[in-house]
Amino acid sequence: MLNAVERKIEQYIISLEHPEILALYRKLPAGKRLRAKLILYIAGNNISSIMLASIVEMIHAASLLHDDVIDDALTRRNKPSLNAIYGNKLAIMLGDVLYSKGFNELSKLDAKIAQIVSDAVIKLSIGELDDVGMSKTFNTDKEQYIKMIYGKTASLIEASACSAALLAGKSQEKYRIYGKNLGLAFQMIDDLLDVTSDSQTLGKPALHDFEEGKTTLPYIYLYDALSDQEKERLRSLHGKILSKIDSAWVQEQMKAHNIPQKCYAQAALLIEEAITLMQTEGETKLLSIAKEMIDRKF
Amino acid sequence: MLNAVERKIEQYIISLEHPEILALYRKLPAGKRLRAKLILYIAGNNISSIMLASIVEMIHAASLLHDDVIDDALTRRNKPSLNAIYGNKLAIMLGDVLYSKGFNELSKLDAKIAQIVSDAVIKLSIGELDDVGMSKTFNTDKEQYIKMIYGKTASLIEASACSAALLAGKSQEKYRIYGKNLGLAFQMIDDLLDVTSDSQTLGKPALHDFEEGKTTLPYIYLYDALSDQEKERLRSLHGKILSKIDSAWVQEQMKAHNIPQKCYAQAALLIEEAITLMQTEGETKLLSIAKEMIDRKF
Numbered sequence: 001m002l003n004a005v006e007r008k009i010e011q012y013i014i015s016l017e018h019p020e021i022l023a024l025y026r027k028l029p030a031g032k033r034l035r036a037k038l039i040l041y042i043a044g045n046n047i048s049s050i051m052l053a054s055i056v057e058m059i060h061a062a063s064l065l066h067d068d069v070i071d072d073a074l075t076r077r078n079k080p081s082l083n084a085i086y087g088n089k090l091a092i093m094l095g096d097v098l099y100s101k102g103f104n105e106l107s108k109l110d111a112k113i114a115q116i117v118s119d120a121v122i123k124l125s126i127g128e129l130d131d132v133g134m135s136k137t138f139n140t141d142k143e144q145y146i147k148m149i150y151g152k153t154a155s156l157i158e159a160s161a162c163s164a165a166l167l168a169g170k171s172q173e174k175y176r177i178y179g180k181n182l183g184l185a186f187q188m189i190d191d192l193l194d195v196t197s198d199s200q201t202l203g204k205p206a207l208h209d210f211e212e213g214k215t216t217l218p219y220i221y222l223y224d225a226l227s228d229q230e231k232e233r234l235r236s237l238h239g240k241i242l243s244k245i246d247s248a249w250v251q252e253q254m255k256a257h258n259i260p261q262k263c264y265a266q267a268a269l270l271i272e273e274a275i276t277l278m279q280t281e282g283e284t285k286l287l288s289i290a291k292e293m294i295d296r297k298f
Numbered sequence: 299m300l301n302a303v304e305r306k307i308e309q310y311i312i313s314l315e316h317p318e319i320l321a322l323y324r325k326l327p328a329g330k331r332l333r334a335k336l337i338l339y340i341a342g343n344n345i346s347s348i349m350l351a352s353i354v355e356m357i358h359a360a361s362l363l364h365d366d367v368i369d370d371a372l373t374r375r376n377k378p379s380l381n382a383i384y385g386n387k388l389a390i391m392l393g394d395v396l397y398s399k400g401f402n403e404l405s406k407l408d409a410k411i412a413q414i415v416s417d418a419v420i421k422l423s424i425g426e427l428d429d430v431g432m433s434k435t436f437n438t439d440k441e442q443y444i445k446m447i448y449g450k451t452a453s454l455i456e457a458s459a460c461s462a463a464l465l466a467g468k469s470q471e472k473y474r475i476y477g478k479n480l481g482l483a484f485q486m487i488d489d490l491l492d493v494t495s496d497s498q499t500l501g502k503p504a505l506h507d508f509e510e511g512k513t514t515l516p517y518i519y520l521y522d523a524l525s526d527q528e529k530e531r532l533r534s535l536h537g538k539i540l541s542k543i544d545s546a547w548v549q550e551q552m553k554a555h556n557i558p559q560k561c562y563a564q565a566a567l568l569i570e571e572a573i574t575l576m577q578t579e580g581e582t583k584l585l586s587i588a589k590e591m592i593d594r595k596f
Contacts, residue, residue: 018424020431066394070387089368089430092390096364096397096423103401104416111405114412118402125394126316132387133318 001045005036008054012101024086024094028061029077034186034289035060035160041285042164042175049167052109056117056160058102063124063156065095070132071212113163120159127151135213138238142220146184149191154183174277178286181270185293188267191216195251196260207247213239217266218259222250225257268294299343303334306352310399322384322392326359327375332484332587333358333458339583340462340473347465350407354415354458356400361422361454363393368430369510411461418457425449433511436536440518444482447489452481472575476584479568483591486565489514493549494558505545511537515564516557520548523555566592 013025036053043049065083068076069091074084083091099121106114130148139145161179165172194209195218209216215223215238223234230253237246254260271294278286311323334351341347363381366374367389372382381389397419404412428446437443459477463470492507493516507514513521513536521532528551535544552558569592576584 016420016424018427021424021427066390070390088386090427092364092368093423093427093430097420097427099394099397100416100419100423103404104413104420106401107405107409107412107416111409114405115402118398118405121398122314122395122402125391125398126314126319129316129319129388129391129395132391 001040002033002036004045004050005033005040005053005057006030008050009058012054012058012105016097016101021094021097024082024090025061025098027085028065028082029079031064031077033057035157037289038157038160038179038182038286039164039167041283041289042161042170043168048109049164051105052113052117052163052167053160055102055105055109056156056163058098058105059117059121060156062095062098062102063121063128065091065098067128069095070128110166113166116159116163116166117156120155123151123155127153127155131214134215135239137213138223138235139215140220140223142217145215145217145220149184149187150180153187153190154180157183157186170281174281178274178277178290181274182290182293185267185270185274185290188217188263188270189294192218192260192263192267195254207242207250210238210250211241217263218254221259221262222253222257225259226253264294299338300331300334302343302348303331303338303351303355304328306348307356310352310356310403314395314399319392319395322380322388323359323396325383326363326380327377329362329375331355333455335587336455336458336477336480336584337462337465339581339587340459340468341465346407347462349403350411350415350461350465351458353400353403353407354454354461356396356403357415357419358454360393360396360400361419361426363389363396365426367393368426408464411464414457414461414464415454418453421449421453425451425453429512432513433537435511436521436533437513438518438521440515443513443515443518447482447485448478451485451488452478455481455484468579472579476572476575476588479572480588480591483565483568483572483588486515486561486568487592490516490558490561490565493552505540505548508536508548509539515561516552519557519560520551520555523557524551562592 009025010022013022016022033053035056039049039053039056043052064076067073068081069083069088073081075081081091082094103118103121106117127148127150131152134144134148158176158179161182162172162176165175191209191214194216195207198206210219219234223231226234234250234253237250242250271290274290275287278290307323308320311320314320331351333354337347337351337354341350362374365371366379367381367386371379373379379389380392401416401419404415425446425448429450432442432446456474456477459480460470460474463473489507489512492514493505496504508517517532521529524532532548532551535548540548569588572588573585576588
């Protein structure tokens with residue numbers, strides 16, 4: 001089923017009649033195609049759902065291209081990122097091409113679907129801005145963190161599920177919440193992996209987020225659990241390259257205060273709600289996706 | 299009339315409920331609002347045309363933000379560019395916010411209008427990519443130059459005129475050609491000014507385009523007129539910072555071969571066609587805009 005999406009995206013790119021863009025697009029890693037999967041599972045294997053899935057994946061690819069420039073990311077899915085190989089400018093421009101093609105094809109679909117998806121892209125781009133803005137200070141506000149990851153990550157997954165439900169004539173609200181919770185849990189687990197995984201598994205240094213100034217959920221929980229003196233120490237390390245001693249201290253404190261378990265429990269709560277919703281709808285494939293999400297190694 | 303557009307854009311930005319984005323948006327120079335003017339003159343002063351004009355100007359502002367990052371431009375309309383003050387990353391992100399809000403509002407308009415405008419944004423983003431790609435070699439192909447400036451500059455002006463004509467129930471084709479020619483002539487004159495103006499008037503060094511590797515129309519015409527030996531000299535200077543001697547030589551050759559006149563004549567030809575089309579439609583304001591365009595100081 002996903003093959004049809006890959007072919008459709010290629011068709012969209014080929015229709016631009018620009019060999020350089022096609023060659024660059026083919027260099028991008030396809031990824032898990034989570035958003036496409038959701039759309040196909042919800043709205044079935046038909047031309048409308050394949051088009052919607054392809055458009056959303058083009059928009060997602062565009063957002064990743066810009067995200068990697070903004071985060072100075074040199075790798076994406078354990079391979080060198082496009083900006084690392086061809087420079088930031090080309091990554092920005094290819095992102096703009098994919099965004100504009102995505103929006104153009106989106107405007108050929110049902111107006112309500114175009115609304116849902118383009119609404120999500122606004123949230124996504126604001127979430128990106130908030131992610132960078134928040135990394136300038138030590139954020140201890142969980143609500144603010146949730147709001148930011150909702151925009152940055154969950155909004156397009158939510159829109160995928162919700163627009164697919166609309167396409168299939170299913171209950172939009174249930175699928176919307178399913179997608180939103182899936183997206184939030186995905187980002188929470190991703191942020192947790194940065195703390196619990198070794199750098200080889202991650203393909204980037206562990207605790208990289210914190211060094212970049214990002215106080216993700218584990219740090220918010222940890223800060224809450226520490227003594228005043230320890231709080232000061234954690235604050236003093238924010239946004240800096242960590243020495244081995246400091247790095248070990250952060251990881252010890254995370255373990256000592258059961259932070260991974262707390263983060264995991266928070267993600268699991270969201271996933272449970274998502275699962276319950278899909279059980280009432282008899283959506284076994286969507287159930288599996290949700291279950292697999294919290295079974296990621298952490 | 300343009301005030302209504304400024305207010306509408308502000309409304310769109312305010313609806314994002316993000317004070318930082320509003321503050322950044324307010325720092326952007328409004329510019330001439332050429333695209334908005336065309337839309338209002340063609341489709342009249344009503345809510346639909348004000349919405350369309352505001353959306354197109356948001357998209358245009360987004361493209362300029364990314365353009366300045368890609369061109370390493372430190373000034374925009376004689377003021378420091380946003381990327382120069384706040385960095386490239388913020389300019390990319392604000393551009394993405396304006397693009398996505400623009401597309402989102404566009405998807406609420408008539409589907410045909412959304413098609414015309416979003417088609418133009420694809421051309422615009424590909425034109426941007428071609429502009430950068432072409433600057434790596436000494437381009438002597440006028441057709442390729444025209445194709446690139448059509449994408450980069452004329453496509454959105456063409457789409458503005460064409461979509462406004464659709465909105466007003468006027469002849470789309472005539473207005474489309476008017477907009478296209480206006481856009482092409484605008485870019486040709488702009489490229490000519492880089493050769494003929496002094497750096498103070500330009501707000502950037504003269505011959506900057508050529509130093510950046512851009513062989514715009516004056517260079518294509520000049521190359522054509524030079525002897526083989528002189529051709530070699532011009533080629534050898536491409537994409538380099540010019541010494542005073544080389545810079546003076548280029549400008550002398552431009553004068554000696556009447557290059558400004560040739561470029562001007564080419565732009566004037568396009569403008570004349572645009573004027574003729576608007577005369578048959580009795581569009582006096584559009585006539586004036588076209589006339590003013592080739593009266594720019596050069």
